[in-house]
Amino acid sequence: MFDLHFSTSLMLFISIIFPGIFLILAKFFKNPSTSNSTKFPKSYPIFGSFFTILKNEERFVQWTSEIVTSTPNLTFPINLIFGRRIIITANPANVQHILKSQFHIYNKGDFFTTTLRDFLGDGIFNADGDKWKFQRQVSSHEFNTKSLRKFVEHVVDYELNDRLIPILKNAAANKTVVDFQDVLQRFAFDNICKIAFGYDPEYLSPSLPQEKFAVAFEQAVKLSSDRFSALGPYLWKIKRALNIGSEKQLKIAINQIREFAKQIITKKKEDSETYSVDLLSRFLSSGHSDEDFVTDIIISFILAGRDTTSAALTWFFWLLSNHPEVEIEILREIGEKSEATAAAASAYDEVKDMVYTHASLCESMRLYPPVPIDTKAVVKDDILPDGTVVKKGMRVSYHPYAMGRVEKVWGEDWAEFRPTRWLLQGEGEAEAEKWSFVNRDPYTYPVFQAGPRICLGKEMAFLQMKRVVAGVVRKFKVVPVVEQGVEPVFLTILTAKMKGGFPVRIQEREG
Numbered sequence: 220m221f222d223l224h225f226s227t228s229l230m231l232f233i234s235i236i237f238p239g240i241f242l243i244l245a246k247f248f249k250n251p252s253t254s255n256s257t258k259f260p261k262s263y264p265i266f267g268s269f270f271t272i273l274k275n276e277e278r279f280v281q282w283t284s285e286i287v288t289s290t291p292n293l294t295f296p297i298n299l300i301f302g303r304r305i306i307i308t309a310n311p312a313n314v315q316h317i318l319k320s321q322f323h324i325y326n327k328g329d330f331f332t333t334t335l336r337d338f339l340g341d342g343i344f345n346a347d348g349d350k351w352k353f354q355r356q357v358s359s360h361e362f363n364t365k366s367l368r369k370f371v372e373h374v375v376d377y378e379l380n381d382r383l384i385p386i387l388k389n390a391a392a393n394k395t396v397v398d399f400q401d402v403l404q405r406f407a408f409d410n411i412c413k414i415a416f417g418y419d420p421e422y423l424s425p426s427l428p429q430e431k432f433a434v435a436f437e438q439a440v441k442l443s444s445d446r447f448s449a450l451g452p453y454l455w456k457i458k459r460a461l462n463i464g465s466e467k468q469l470k471i472a473i474n475q476i477r478e479f480a481k482q483i484i485t486k487k488k489e490d491s492e493t494y495s496v497d498l499l500s501r502f503l504s505s506g507h508s509d510e511d512f513v514t515d516i517i518i519s520f521i522l523a524g525r526d527t528t529s530a531a532l533t534w535f536f537w538l539l540s541n542h543p544e545v546e547i548e549i550l551r552e553i554g555e556k557s558e559a560t561a562a563a564a565s566a567y568d569e570v571k572d573m574v575y576t577h578a579s580l581c582e583s584m585r586l587y588p589p590v591p592i593d594t595k596a597v598v599k600d601d602i603l604p605d606g607t608v609v610k611k612g613m614r615v616s617y618h619p620y621a622m623g624r625v626e627k628v629w630g631e632d633w634a635e636f637r638p639t640r641w642l643l644q645g646e647g648e649a650e651a652e653k654w655s656f657v658n659r660d661p662y663t664y665p666v667f668q669a670g671p672r673i674c675l676g677k678e679m680a681f682l683q684m685k686r687v688v689a690g691v692v693r694k695f696k697v698v699p700v701v702e703q704g705v706e707p708v709f710l711t712i713l714t715a716k717m718k719g720g721f722p723v724r725i726q727e728r729e730g
Contacts, residue, residue: 259286260297267298273449280591280711283307284621292605293625305594305614309621311628312604315662317595317617319670328596330614334452337459337473338443340511342519354516355671361501362675367414370496374413375683378406379690382423387695389425391727396700399536400721401427404529408433410683411524415517416483417497435475440522442469444712480514526714527589528680532687533721534587535580536697538636540723541704545638546692549576553689570685574654578641580684581664585629586636588666589714591620619665628663696726 260268275282286307287295293310308314317325326347339345343354361367383406390397405423412418412432422433442465446455458466487503498520502513539546552575570576594616601609609615626633629640645653661669667677674680691697700722701707708718 259295262298265301267300267303269300269449272297272299276449277710280618280620280709283592284309284618284624287618287621288624288626292607293621294603294605294607296607303613304610305616306603306607306609307592307616307618307621308603308605308607309618309625310603310605311622311660311663313607313615314617314622314665314669316604317615318662318665318668318672321601322671324598324601325595325615326598328594328614330452330596331594334446334455335443337469338439338476339519339522340515342515342517344519344523345515355675357502357505357507358516358675361498361505362679364501366496367498367501368679371414371679371683372686374410375686378409378413378423379687382406382409383687384690384694386423386425387691387725388727391695391725394724396722396724398720399697399723400529400533400717403532404525405433406687407529408436408521408525411521413497414524415498415520416480417487417495417500418483432476432479435472435479436521436525438472439469439476440526440713442466442472476518477514480517481510484510484513522713523674523676528683530587530589530715531580531584531680532684533717534715535583535684535688536691536723537699537707537717537721538583538586539579539692540697540699542636545579545636546696548638549579549688549692552576553693556689557693570689571682573685573689574642574656575638576685576688577656577681578638578654580681580688581641581659581666582636582638584666585623585664587709587715588619588623590666591709591711591715592616592618593665593668617665622663622665694728696728698724698726700724 260271262268263270272279283297287293287309294306294308294313297305297307299305327345328347332345332347335345341350343351343358346354383402386397386402389395402423405427408422409420412420412422420430420433422428422430445451445465455466458464459470462470484499484503487499488508491504499513499517502516507513539549552573556569556573594614596614597609597611599611603609603615623629624633639654641657641659642654643657645655661667661673667674667680707721710716710718
């Protein structure tokens with residue numbers, strides 16, 4: 220009994236007092252450079268650059284971007300605590316090396332998979348090796364079916380026309396302020412739950428309800444992300460063992476999510492007549508009946524489908540509000556395509572050839588990628604193409620946010636939101652107003668990853684986003700409540716967010 224009390228007291232001391240000691244030391248070792256400095260972070264014995272990282276934690280993405288884009292080879296190391304090191308790179312040659320050429324030696328790694336295992340289990344976004352290969356093979360087959368694509372089109376159109384547009388119409392009529400980030404996330408959550416489970420949480424109902432599954436999912440995302448904070452890796456395992464604080468809350472949220480998922484799986488298993496074209500039905504009807512396997516993979520797809528598209532659309536609409544010339548061009552394109560496809564059987568026929576809108580979304584994600592940094596762990600010693608030596612067990616992060624800000628790739632005007640950088644204008648008088656889209660090397664623009672792990676839902680995501688843009692922009696003008704031109708704070712909570720949401724007023728267009 221004494222040993223138990225002593226161990227508990229010791230762990231409480233570590234979990235409560237230890238962070239305080241670190242914060243005191245952070246002030247003592249305070250780096251004289253400002254948080255906006257692009258100089259290499261100062262490193263100290265034992266602690267490495269921990270205190271500089273701690274000071275820049277909220278703007279870690281921007282801080283590391285400023286540093287890496289100012290280095291000649293677009294790569295730099297950060298010394299971590301206890302002699303560990305992480306390499307940050309925005310060099311396309313290095314990215315191709317990591318994601319394709321030497322894919323087999325750059326894995327998710329124990330640090331990442333252990334941190335997210337409670338939430339994602341061994342789902343496709345948290346798996347390596349044979350587990351990943353099997354899930355990728357199964358998922359790739361399902362994503363390439365025409366029936367799934369038609370189902371996605373139906374789900375998105377229903378959510379757009381029967382929920383999103385009426386809510387925006389009501390906000391315009393009543394001149395109310397809405398958090399458009401929250402609205403788009405609710406829209407995406409309803410969509411992905413229907414596509415993944417065949418379940419409608421009705422999260423985008425007019426009352427904007429606090430639906431239990433959605434709230435638990437949001438909390439799990441936030442608390443799982445906190446594990447990656449500067450102090451998180453040293454504390455979360457202790458707090459989980461003691462079942463206290465944020466780890467207790469995370470455990471409750473994850474239990475709610477997984478219990479709910481398994482209830483749906485059990486119900487579908489018991490009545491095969493409820494099988495539909497959603498992903499869960501497809502996995503079950505294909506013989507993949509293991510509850511843990513199906514739960515893990517479905518939760519991973521919900522995370523990807525909810526957060527990435529909503530993040531991309533949130534930043535897109537903010538950029539659009541500051542660039543009326545782009546909005547005018549998108550409206551012109553919407554009008555042209557609407558007339559050309561008036562008799563089309565599918566609304567997606569209207570948006571699939573919206574070249575300028577497609578370019579605008581690519582340009583928005585260049586500046587504000589939904590996943591701004593991705594990290595791999597190397598399983599054996601290696602040398603990157605730029606000469607950087609990487610040791611076994613070291614982590615390497617490629618930086619899409621920084622890669623969209625490299626002057627020698629995007630030009631002196633890289634900071635401008637200019638969709639035409641993705642387009643070529645037709646030659647001759649008759650073709651002068653026609654655009655053709657020019658794709659970028661995926662290792663220069665790895666917003667959807669690249670190589671064997673390239674996003675399975677990339678094309679589906681573009682169709683969904685263009686459908687939303689066409690549906691919203693045709694009827695409404697989205698006007699931010701904040702002062703025009705003032706950039707929202709870019710935060711990363713597994714994916715990109717606007718700090719404090721995106722408050723807007725909705726104005727209905729005439730005609």
